[in-house]
Amino acid sequence: MINFQYARATDVADAVRQIAADPTAKFIAGGTNLIDLMKDDVERPSRLIDISRLPLKTVEQTADGGLRIGALVPNSDLAYHPLVEQRYPMLASAILAGASQQLRNMASTGGNLLQRTRCLYFYDTVTRCNKREPGSGCSAITGINRMSGILGTSEACIATHPSDMCVALAALEAKVRVVGPAGERLIAFANFHRLPGNTPQFDTNLRSNEIITAIELPAQGFASNYSYLKIRDRLSYAFALVSVAAALELEGDVIKEARLALGGVAHKPWRDTEAEAALRGQAANPEAFSHAADVLLRDAKGYAHNSFKIDLARRAIIRTLTQAARGTPQSQSNKRIR
Amino acid sequence: MAARTSTARPLLDSIPVPDKIPVALIVNGIEAQLRVAPWTTLLDALRDHLNLTGTKKGCDHGQCGACTVLVDGRRVNSCLTLAVMKDGATVTTVEGLATDGALHPLQQAFIDHDAFQCGYCTPGQLCSAVGLIQEGKAKSADEIRELMSGNICRCGAYPNIVAAIQQAMGVKP
Numbered sequence: 001m002i003n004f005q006y007a008r009a010t011d012v013a014d015a016v017r018q019i020a021a022d023p024t025a026k027f028i029a030g031g032t033n034l035i036d037l038m039k040d041d042v043e044r045p046s047r048l049i050d051i052s053r054l055p056l057k058t059v060e061q062t063a064d065g066g067l068r069i070g071a072l073v074p075n076s077d078l079a080y081h082p083l084v085e086q087r088y089p090m091l092a093s094a095i096l097a098g099a100s101q102q103l104r105n106m107a108s109t110g111g112n113l114l115q116r117t118r119c120l121y122f123y124d125t126v127t128r129c130n131k132r133e134p135g136s137g138c139s140a141i142t143g144i145n146r147m148s149g150i151l152g153t154s155e156a157c158i159a160t161h162p163s164d165m166c167v168a169l170a171a172l173e174a175k176v177r178v179v180g181p182a183g184e185r186l187i188a189f190a191n192f193h194r195l196p197g198n199t200p201q202f203d204t205n206l207r208s209n210e211i212i213t214a215i216e217l218p219a220q221g222f223a224s225n226y227s228y229l230k231i232r233d234r235l236s237y238a239f240a241l242v243s244v245a246a247a248l249e250l251e252g253d254v255i256k257e258a259r260l261a262l263g264g265v266a267h268k269p270w271r272d273t274e275a276e277a278a279l280r281g282q283a284a285n286p287e288a289f290s291h292a293a294d295v296l297l298r299d300a301k302g303y304a305h306n307s308f309k310i311d312l313a314r315r316a317i318i319r320t321l322t323q324a325a326r327g328t329p330q331s332q333s334n335k336r337i338r
Numbered sequence: 339m340a341a342r343t344s345t346a347r348p349l350l351d352s353i354p355v356p357d358k359i360p361v362a363l364i365v366n367g368i369e370a371q372l373r374v375a376p377w378t379t380l381l382d383a384l385r386d387h388l389n390l391t392g393t394k395k396g397c398d399h400g401q402c403g404a405c406t407v408l409v410d411g412r413r414v415n416s417c418l419t420l421a422v423m424k425d426g427a428t429v430t431t432v433e434g435l436a437t438d439g440a441l442h443p444l445q446q447a448f449i450d451h452d453a454f455q456c457g458y459c460t461p462g463q464l465c466s467a468v469g470l471i472q473e474g475k476a477k478s479a480d481e482i483r484e485l486m487s488g489n490i491c492r493c494g495a496y497p498n499i500v501a502a503i504q505q506a507m508g509v510k511p
Contacts, residue, residue, distance in 0.1 A: 001377045003355055003356070003377075004356075004376055004377065005354075005356050005376065006356065006359065006376035006420075006422055028420070028423070031418055031419065031420060031423070032400060032415070032418050035379070035418045035419075035420065036399050036400060036418060038377075039398065039399065040399075048376065048420075050422075050423055052423055076412075076473075080475065096484075099488070100403065100487055100488020100489075101413065101466075101469070101470070101473070101485050101486075101488055102400075102403060102406055102413050102414050102415045102466065102469075102488045103400060103415065103418075103488065105412045105413060105414050105469075106414050106415065106418065106419070235487075236483070236484055236487035237487040237488060331480075332484065333478070333480040333481040333483070333484040333485075334478075334480045335480075
C-alpha cells in the first residue's frame with residue numbers, strides 16, 4: 001500500500017467539502033474492496049476520508065410505503081432486517097448469496113454499489129486494462145475471460161459488475177439518493193451503473209464530488225413470488241458466473257407484473273424491461289419463461305472461455321422464473337437447485 | 339462530470355508522510371493505546387504492535403478468514419480493517435476466548451472433534467464460530483457451512499469443524 005493521509009468526515013456536508021477539495025481522495029466506509037485494491041496497487045488515493053461514523057445507519061419506512069436504507073447500513077444488518085426479510089426477501093436473499101458473513105458485517109450498502117470489477121486483469125497491474133489505465137487496451141478480450149461479460153460489452157472492456165445485492169436492487173427499481181455541493185438528487189438504479197463504451201474507467205454516473213446517503217425502495221417488494229439464483233464455480237463465497245433475480249406479481253396463473261435482472265453478465269446489473277414486457281399478460285409457464293430468456297439474451301455475445309454463459313443464463317432465467325412462480329425461492333444455504 | 343477513478347494517481351513523493359495517529363482499543367478486556375500509520379491494518383496492529391500473534395495472516399486479502407476477530411462483538415476480517423478506523427472499539431482475538439484458564443466451549447469442542455490439522459486457520463475459525471453463534475442465524479448443518487464459508491481450511495477439516503460448532507451450539511449432529 002502506498003503512503004496516504006487519513007481524515008474523518010464530521011457530517012455529510014463535511015464529507016462533500018473534503019472530497020470536492022481533493023481530486024485524489026476517496027471515501028472509505030467498510031473498506032472491504034478499497035483496501036484490497038490499495039494493497040494490490042490498483043487504487044492509489046492520496047487521502048482516505050473516513051465516513052464510517054456518519055449517521056447513515058438506519059432503515060426506515062417512507063411516506064409512500066417504501067423503505068429508505070442508510071448508505072452505511074452493513075450488508076448483514078440489511079439482509080436480516082425484519083422489514084427486508086418480510087417485504088423484500090429477494091433483496092435479503094441476494095445479499096446472503098454474496099461474500100462471507102465477515103465481509104457482509106463490514107461492507108456498507110453504499111459501498112456495495114461502488115465495488116469495482118473482479119476482472120483478473122483489472123487487479124493485475126502488469127497487464128493492459130482500460131478500466132485501470134485508460135487507453136492501455138483490454139487483456140480480457142483475448143485472455144482468460146471465463147468470468148467476463150456477455151451483454152453490453154465493448155471493444156474497450158468486457159468486465160462484469162460483481163455485486164449480488166445490486167441485481168436485486170435493479171429488479172426492485174431502487175433509487176440512489178446522493179448529495180453533492182449543489183444539493184441532493186435521486187438516481188434511478190438503471191441509470192446509476194453504466195456500460196463500458198469507450199470509457200470503462202467510469203463504473204457509475206456518480207459525480208466525483210458526490211456521496212451516496214441512502215438507497216430507496218418503492219412499496220412493491222414481490223414478497224410472494226421471487227427468487228435469487230446464483231450459479232458459481234463453488235457452492236459458496238465466489239462471484240457469480242450468472243445470477244438471476246426474478247420477481248412476479250401473479251393473478252391466478254397470469255403474470256401481471258414481472259421483474260428480471262441478471263448479475264455476472266455485464267458491466268452493470270442487467271435488467272431488461274423488454275423481457276419483462278414479454279412476460280406481462282402471459283401465463284406463467286415454461287414457454288413464456290423461455291421466450292423471456294430469448295428476449296433478454298437476444299444480443300448476447302460470448303468470448304473464448306465464456307460462451308457457455310449464454311446457455312447457462314438461459315437455463316438460469318427459466319429456472320429462477322419457475323421458482324418465483326411456484327413461490328419456492330432458491331435457498332442460500334441448501335444449494336440444491338429445484 | 340468525471341467520476342473518480344483509479345487513474346487519478348498522485349505522485350508518490352508528493353504526499354507527505356503522515357504522523358502516526360493515536361488509537362485506543364480494548365483488546366481482550368485490556369485497554370491498549372497505540373500510535374499507528376493510517377495504512378496499519380487491525381491485523382498488523384494486533385500482531386506487530388500488541389504481540390497478539392494468535393490472529394493469523396493468511397491471504398491478507400479477505401479471502402481466507404484466518405485473520406477473523408470480533409470487533410464490537412461482530413466477526414470481521416482484520417486484514418481489511420484499518421486500525422485508525424476502529425479507535426474506541428472493543429476487540430476480541432483468539433487469546434481472549436478462554437476465561438481464567440478455562441477453554442471457551444468452542445475451543446474444547448474443536449479439541450473433542452479434532453476440528454483442525456495444521457491449526458493455522460483455527461484462530462479465525464474459532465472467532466468466526468463465536469460470531470456465528472452470537473448471530474443466532476445458523477440452525478442446520480447447511481446453514482453452519484454457509485455462514486462459515488468465509489473461513490477456509492486448507493487441511494479440509496470442515497466436517498469436524500461443523501460437528502464442533504454443533505456441539506458448542508448444543509445441537510446433535
